[in-house]
Amino acid sequence: MAIECINPPDLPVPETYSQVVVATGTKLIFIAGQEPEDIHGELVGRGDFAAQAHQVFANLGRALAAAGAHPSQVVRITIYVVDYQRDYHVPIFEKARVTLFGNHKPADVVLGVSSLSPGYLIEVDAVAVVDG
Numbered sequence: 599m600a601i602e603c604i605n606p607p608d609l610p611v612p613e614t615y616s617q618v619v620v621a622t623g624t625k626l627i628f629i630a631g632q633e634p635e636d637i638h639g640e641l642v643g644r645g646d647f648a649a650q651a652h653q654v655f656a657n658l659g660r661a662l663a664a665a666g667a668h669p670s671q672v673v674r675i676t677i678y679v680v681d682y683q684r685d686y687h688v689p690i691f692e693k694a695r696v697t698l699f700g701n702h703k704p705a706d707v708v709l710g711v712s713s714l715s716p717g718y719l720i721e722v723d724a725v726a727v728v729d730g
Contacts, residue, residue, distance in 0.1 A: 600623070601621050601671070601703075603618070603619055603703055604618035604649075605617050614692050614706075615706040616705055619674065619705045621700070622727070622730035623728050624670075625730050626725075626726070627671075627727070627728060628701050628725055629665050629726070631723040632655075632661060633696075633718055634657075634720060634721075635657070642683070647687065647719050647720065648693075648694070651690055651694035652694045653699040654720050654721060655691075656697075658724055667728050669699050669702060672724050672725070673724065676706070676709065676724075677707070677709070677721075678720065678722070679691070679720050680709055680711055681710065688708075690705070691720065
């Protein structure tokens, strides 16, 4: 599987994601929105955005592994944040994101939402491309 991350010269160069990702492979893996829950389905970090961000990216890593995929094969993520405030939330979820992806920069979308499940502050889903 090959992934090419592109930042066109006439678009801003983001620090933590790529404007365009071209993936060539034979199998698509769609990971459902990962919530800040432990293995028992219990909310982790009630009221603590950083703890919840860490948990959702850890859960995303587990889901990828279960599908036989590696974080470097993720081509796109969507990050849903309750009451999104760019200056506050981005540095926090980017720190958690780097723990999973390292230098890999899949394309992303950040969506501010009014609510998720009660007490949940962040959710992240993903698409990966791997060779069959």
